[in-house]
Amino acid sequence: MPLIVCALILIAAVGAAGQGTTVRSDDPAAIAAGGAMFRERCSDCHGADAKGGRGPDLTGIWTNEGSDQRVVQIIRSGVPGSIMPPSSAPDTELRAIVAYLRSISTARAETSRGDAERGQQVFATLCTTCHRINGRGGPLGPDLSRVAASQSNEVLTRAIRQASASFTTGYEPVTLVDRDNRRTRGTRKGEDAFSIQIMSAQGRLQGYLKSNLREVIRDEQSLMPDFTPDRLNDDALNDLLAYLARFRVNEPPRRQAPAGDRN
Amino acid sequence: MRRHRFVPLAAVLLWSLSAGSLGPGLAQEEESPLISGADLLDGLKNPERWLMYSGDYTGQRHSPLKQINPDNVRSLSPRWTFQTDTTARGRGFESAPLVLDGVMYVTGPNGFAWALDARTGRPFWRYRRELPNNLTYGASAPVNRGFAVLRDRLFMTTLDAHLVSLDMKTGTVLWDIEMADYKLGYAGTVAPIVVNDKVIVGISGSDYPTRGFLDAYNPTDGTRAWRLYTVPRPGEPGSETWPNSAETFERGGGGTWVTGSYDPESNTLFWGTGNPNPDYNGDDRKGDNLYTCSLIAVDATTGKLKWHYQFSPHDTHDWDSNHVPVLAERTIGGERRKVVMVANRNGFFYVIDRTTGKLLQGTPYTNSTWAREIGPDGRPIVLNDGSKGCIPDNWGGTNFMPPSFDPDLGLFFVTARETCASYIPEKQVVTPGRFSMGGTVRRDLDKAYGALRAIDVSTGARKWEFKYATPSFSGVLSTASGVVFGGDNEGNFMAFDARTGANLWHYQTGSGLWGAAPITYMLDGRQYVVVGSGSAVTAFAVP
Numbered sequence: 001m002p003l004i005v006c007a008l009i010l011i012a013a014v015g016a017a018g019q020g021t022t023v024r025s026d027d028p029a030a031i032a033a034g035g036a037m038f039r040e041r042c043s044d045c046h047g048a049d050a051k052g053g054r055g056p057d058l059t060g061i062w063t064n065e066g067s068d069q070r071v072v073q074i075i076r077s078g079v080p081g082s083i084m085p086p087s088s089a090p091d092t093e094l095r096a097i098v099a100y101l102r103s104i105s106t107a108r109a110e111t112s113r114g115d116a117e118r119g120q121q122v123f124a125t126l127c128t129t130c131h132r133i134n135g136r137g138g139p140l141g142p143d144l145s146r147v148a149a150s151q152s153n154e155v156l157t158r159a160i161r162q163a164s165a166s167f168t169t170g171y172e173p174v175t176l177v178d179r180d181n182r183r184t185r186g187t188r189k190g191e192d193a194f195s196i197q198i199m200s201a202q203g204r205l206q207g208y209l210k211s212n213l214r215e216v217i218r219d220e221q222s223l224m225p226d227f228t229p230d231r232l233n234d235d236a237l238n239d240l241l242a243y244l245a246r247f248r249v250n251e252p253p254r255r256q257a258p259a260g261d262r263n
Numbered sequence: 264m265r266r267h268r269f270v271p272l273a274a275v276l277l278w279s280l281s282a283g284s285l286g287p288g289l290a291q292e293e294e295s296p297l298i299s300g301a302d303l304l305d306g307l308k309n310p311e312r313w314l315m316y317s318g319d320y321t322g323q324r325h326s327p328l329k330q331i332n333p334d335n336v337r338s339l340s341p342r343w344t345f346q347t348d349t350t351a352r353g354r355g356f357e358s359a360p361l362v363l364d365g366v367m368y369v370t371g372p373n374g375f376a377w378a379l380d381a382r383t384g385r386p387f388w389r390y391r392r393e394l395p396n397n398l399t400y401g402a403s404a405p406v407n408r409g410f411a412v413l414r415d416r417l418f419m420t421t422l423d424a425h426l427v428s429l430d431m432k433t434g435t436v437l438w439d440i441e442m443a444d445y446k447l448g449y450a451g452t453v454a455p456i457v458v459n460d461k462v463i464v465g466i467s468g469s470d471y472p473t474r475g476f477l478d479a480y481n482p483t484d485g486t487r488a489w490r491l492y493t494v495p496r497p498g499e500p501g502s503e504t505w506p507n508s509a510e511t512f513e514r515g516g517g518g519t520w521v522t523g524s525y526d527p528e529s530n531t532l533f534w535g536t537g538n539p540n541p542d543y544n545g546d547d548r549k550g551d552n553l554y555t556c557s558l559i560a561v562d563a564t565t566g567k568l569k570w571h572y573q574f575s576p577h578d579t580h581d582w583d584s585n586h587v588p589v590l591a592e593r594t595i596g597g598e599r600r601k602v603v604m605v606a607n608r609n610g611f612f613y614v615i616d617r618t619t620g621k622l623l624q625g626t627p628y629t630n631s632t633w634a635r636e637i638g639p640d641g642r643p644i645v646l647n648d649g650s651k652g653c654i655p656d657n658w659g660g661t662n663f664m665p666p667s668f669d670p671d672l673g674l675f676f677v678t679a680r681e682t683c684a685s686y687i688p689e690k691q692v693v694t695p696g697r698f699s700m701g702g703t704v705r706r707d708l709d710k711a712y713g714a715l716r717a718i719d720v721s722t723g724a725r726k727w728e729f730k731y732a733t734p735s736f737s738g739v740l741s742t743a744s745g746v747v748f749g750g751d752n753e754g755n756f757m758a759f760d761a762r763t764g765a766n767l768w769h770y771q772t773g774s775g776l777w778g779a780a781p782i783t784y785m786l787d788g789r790q791y792v793v794v795g796s797g798s799a800v801t802a803f804a805v806p
Contacts, residue, residue, distance in 0.1 A: 077393060132435065139432040170388075195383040203432055205366045205387050207380030 027099060034100030037093060045083070050104060054169045055084065056151055058101055071098050083169060112153060112242040114235070119243025122236050130224065133247055139203050140187065141224060142168045148244040156241060160232070163224040173219035174198060176208055187223065296364055297414045303457055304527060310785040313362040315522075316409050316454040317665060318782065321590040322524035322533075324667040325741045326783045330790035332744035335805050336758045336767045342791065343384035344801045347371045351406045355736065355777020356795030359409040359454060359665075361417075362784045367793070368431070369800060370407040370419055370454075378434060381786055384802060390434040392421050399696055400468040401450035406778070408522065409454030411462060413482045418462045420451025426464055426480060438485040442466060447695045448473045453520045458532065458563050461488050465519025469537040469555075469583065470700060472514030472693045477523075477534055477559075479566055489566030493517030493536045493554045501553035511548055514693060516540035517555040521585035521663045524603070526617065531569060532561040533590065533603050533617065537583035541701025542657075544579065544688040551576040556584045558605060560620060570620030574607045576642060580633075580649055580686060581657040581700070582608040587665045589675065593720060595623050604720060606666055606677040608659025611637060612718050626723025628716060629660035629679055649686035656684035656711075657704045658734065665780045667741040669761055674726055675718040676747050676761075680734035683707040715739070715749045715757075717764060727764030729757075738780030740792070748792060750776030756794055756803075770803070772796035 039048060045055035052058070061071060072094045078086035087094065123133070130141040147156065158165060167173065172188045176198065186198035189205070196216060197207045201223060210216065225231070232240075296302075298314060306319025307326055317324050331339060351357070351372035360369035360379075366387065367379040374392030379385065394401070401422025410429075411418040416437060417429040424445040428437040442464070443449035448471020455464040461479040469475060475493035480486065494515035495501040497508040505511055516539045523534030539548055539555040556575040559568055575582050589604040595614065603617040610629040615622055625637030633654040634643035647654050658680060666677040684706045691701035713731035718724070729749075737750030745761040752775040758768040774797025781794040793802045 078391070132433075135430075135435060135437045139430060139435075143433070143435055189387040190380070190385045192383070192385055195380060195385055197380045197383075197385050197387050199387070199432060205364070205378060205432055207365055207382050207385065207387075209382060 026103075030096045030099040031103045032100075034093075034096035034098065035103075038097050038100050041087075042097070050101060052151070052155065057155055059105055061101065061105070061149075068095070068098050068102065071101065112238055112245055114238030114240065114242030116239070116242040116246055118236075119239035119241070122232070122240045123243055126227070126232065127240075133244075140199060140201065142171055144244060145247050148241075148247065153241050156244065157237065160227045160237065160240070161229075163226050164220060164222040167222065173221065173223050175217040175219055176213050177215040177217065178212060179214055181214065185219070185223065298363065298412050299414070300457075300460060303413070311363070311365075313360070313782045313784050314412055315361070315456055316359050316411075316780070317522065317524070317587055320456075320458075320525040320527065322587040322665075323589055323591065323670065324587070324665050324739065324780065325669055325743070327743045328783055328785060328790050329742065329744035330785070331742065331746060331758075331783075331792065331805055333746055333760050333767055336746055338805050339758065339768050339770070339792070339803050340806065341770065342802045342804050344799050345369075345377070345379055345384040345386070347375060347377070347798045347800065349373045349375050350798040351404070354404055354406050355775060355779060356797060356800070357406045357408050357452075357778035357780075358795055359738075359780040359782055360793055360795075360800065361410050361412055362782065362786075362793075363412070365786060366431075368410050368412070368417055369795075370409050371798075372405045372407065374405075374407075374421055376407075376410070376417075376419060376429070376434065378431070379800075381784070381791070381802075384800070388434040390429055390436075392423075392427070394422055395445070397446065398422050399445055399448045399450065400471055401445060401452075403470075403698075404450070404452060404467070406452050407454075408452060408778075411455040411457045413457040413460070413462070416482060418455045418457070418464070418482070420453055420455065420464060422450050422452070424449040424451050424466065424468075426451065426455065426462065426478075426485065428462075428482065428485060440480065440485040440487075442478060443468075443473070443476075447471065448697075454522045456522050456525065457482065458525050459530070461563070463523070463532060463563070465521070465523075465534065467518050467520040469516035469518035469540055470542060470581070470698055472540055472695060472697075472699050473518070474513050474515055475517030475519050475536060475555075477519045477532075477561060477566070479563075491559075491561055491566045491568060493519060493557075493559065495553065504551040504553045506549050507547060514540055514695075514699075515548070515552065515555065516542075517557075518583065518585065520583075521587060524588045524590050525563065526590055526601070529618070530563050531617070532563050533588040534559050534561060535584040535586050535588060535605070537585050538578050538581045541691040541693065541699045542579070542581040543686055543703070544691050544701030545577055546688070546690075549577070552578070556582060556609075558584060558588055558603065558615065558620075560617065572613075572615055572620050572622065572641065574605070574611070574613065574643075575609045579688065579702075580609075580654070580659075581704075582655075582659050583663075584608065585663050586661070589666065589668045590617065591668060591670055591720075593673070595721070604668065604675060606661050606675065606679075606718070608655070608662060609633065609643070610655050610660035611643070612675070612677075612723055613637075614720060614723070624723055628677065628718055628723070628725065629655060630681055631655055631660075631683055649684070652685035653683040653707070654685075655680070656682035656706050656734075657686075658682070658736075662736060662778075664736050664738040664778050667739040667747065668720070669741050669743075669745075669747075671743070672745075672761055673720050674761065675720050676739045676741055676749070677716055677718065678735050678737050678739060678749060679714045679716045679728070681710070681712050681714065682734055683710045713751065715747070715759065715764070717747075717761070729759060729764050729766055735776070736778050737776035738778065740781035740783060742783060748781045748794070750779070750781075750794065750796075752777070754796065756781075756796065756801075772799070772801060774798075
């Protein structure tokens with residue numbers, strides 16, 4: 001079916017289902033239309049089943065992020081600092097997508113048996129050199145300030161236990177070999193046919209022309225070690241998960257102008 | 264109590280990094296440099312760096328680089344273009360990028376910023392500020408003029424009048440403070456400057472009923488060290504120039520939206536201030552309206568005002584004096600002087616003793632003026648207040664686009680605008696958060712044109728000019744090799760012979776150069792010149 005016709009049908013379906021601009025999240029027609037739109041526009045990053053790919057798992061977002069309106073806002077404005085772009089699609093379409101996501105939501109309040117205070121110590125000892133939370137920590141690995149808002153404990157556990165099983169976009173490990181056979185390891189920030197941009201293991205942003213490199217090796221091993229149970233036992237892991245769960249939204253501290261400062 | 268079992272941090276790090284950097288035959292890599300206060304004082308001494316809006320504290324925007332020269336500039340060609348995919352409608356790409364360690368840090372319109380590979384223009388990271396949908400001044404001018412840097416941090420103003428600090432490596436927000444309430448009309452567009460471990464930053468919004476100020480913040484946590492208001496409160500010195508001071512001081516204008524200069528020897532900041540508000544109707548603010556449309560000299564440690572010089576007393580033409588003040592040492596009347604120079608929106612070029620604030624020389628650099636001359640008391644002798652037509656328009660004889668100064672040639676290069684306008688004041692009901700221009704402007708566009716002009720600063724006389732089809736807005740860059748870079752509204756990025764004004768090279772960028780300030784740096788033995796245009800940033804070099 002031509003794309004335009006397809007889109008018209010979708011809009012018609014949403015319009016009929018939603019009676020103008022209001023879309024009920026339990027409306028089957030809206031859910032069906034939203035599902036089609038999701039697969040067309042979102043699944044590249046979030047996976048056809050919305051369980052995450054390059055982008056996060058969306059089946060658990062109601063656990064942590066709250067309201068439908070909040071999810072609509074995120075789709076509308078995109079996520080600064082990520083590859084999630086803003087959307088200019090009509091509200092009815094966004095609401096249909098949200099209705100679909102709610103219909104497949106597996107959300108349940110995810111509790112961790114761990115102790116967040118102890119988890120903070122684990123984080124400070126093992127993670128903070130490379131990962132940051134709310135502006136503190138190293139730059140080499142992804143910022144974890146809101147990772148628990150979009151990833152289940154199961155996904156997080158896998159990422160900690162088997163760090164090399166998958167890589168977040170922008171953090172793929174590479175080794176660059178120059179003409180003198182010197183090697184530089186780092187994470188890949190960008191690449192085109194002629195150049196590659198990395199953050200080296202020392203945390204330095206560095207661009208390379210491929211013509212100056214003998215080889216670009218796509219490492220299978222992450223710069224992060226697998227934290228297997230002999231390195232990090234289950235109790236400590238649960239503590240860490242409990243700590244990560246504290247930071248649902250990445251809101252850096254914003255300060256108001258001091259009161260009474262009207263001079 | 265349960266016991267944790269984990270491998271100590273050091274062991275884990277060694278394990279994970281050893282394959283990359285510690286064994287034999289591996290690249291010996293340096294840590295990223297941290298930019299110190301001494302590096303900032305060095306300005307352009309390190310040819311691979313451009314560390315602040317004007318390149319160094321003098322505001323001269325004059326690079327010591329010589330690889331690109333009048334002989335080879337004809338072969339200048341683009342090496343890369345970065346498309347930002349965001350535009351400032353009705354404005355331009357006004358940002359001056361910073362460059363250090365092979366990485367370019369550039370801000371853009373609409374709250375965006377990027378770290379780019381300075382060799383290829385390919386991005387490392389992108390930052391986007393989540394902005395409210397009820398911006399005031401920030402909605403009408405959604406621009407940004409650039410970062411400041413210190414240590415491993417960048418500093419950027421935002422359209423909702425905040426100042427944010429970003430981690431240089433990731434673009435992560437480290438702190439975020441509100442400078443003023445954007446709902447009243449304030450916005451952040453200026454590139455901050457770091458001086459003596461303080462982030463110095465100004466504010467936009469004088470077309471709204473707002474009160475200008477200059478701020479200093481602690482780079483570590485964003486706490487404010489001082490604030491200097493540009494409109495005094497009742498009873499303070501200067502308040503006598505506002506007859507209804509008690510009612511108007513909180514909305515008197517005087518924004519500080521173009522980066523100033525700094526003299527380390529006297530620890531003095533030099534900063535321009537914007538128009539009084541309402542812009543075109545001065546009926547309820549009869550008097551000089553200090554410290555609007557002025558140059559202020561400010562103690563960088565305390566934020567105390569040392570002196571002021573007002574270019575346009577009681578302005579009713581929206582002639583903000585928001586220009587980069589240019590510092591130099593010149594021999595004037597046989598005497599060596601430390602001076603500050605300004606080509607003002609009102610059409611005059613000023614040379615001021617920067618120790619005393621006394622005017623040394625004031626001469627017109629545009630053909631259309633509103634004053635016959637600047638009198639011996641430093642005040643303009645006004646011929647035409649605008650009601651009789653044909654004085655510089657509200658965008659002025661030049662505007663905020665940076666000029667440059669070649670100290671060896673003694674030439675000041677400025678994009679001049681020849682315009683002809685009359686002003687029609689109207690009664691203004693002042694409402695917080697609403698434009699309060701107080702009238703309108705009629706322009707005679709048939710007679711308008713632009714020019715790059717070289718002013719001999721020893722006399723104020725015009726040495727040469729190159730005419731543009733329309734009044735243009737491009738910033739200027741000059742280099743020690745005798746090349747001047749400028750541009751026009753039609754999209755041409757151009758190179759000129761600094762001595763003669765002969766056009767040596769041009770490249771059509773596809774969108775007007777509007778407030779963009781070119782920068783230059785060395786990388787891998789090659790000199791690059793970079794300028795923003797439209798929604799893109801392009802780097803040029805000779806083959």
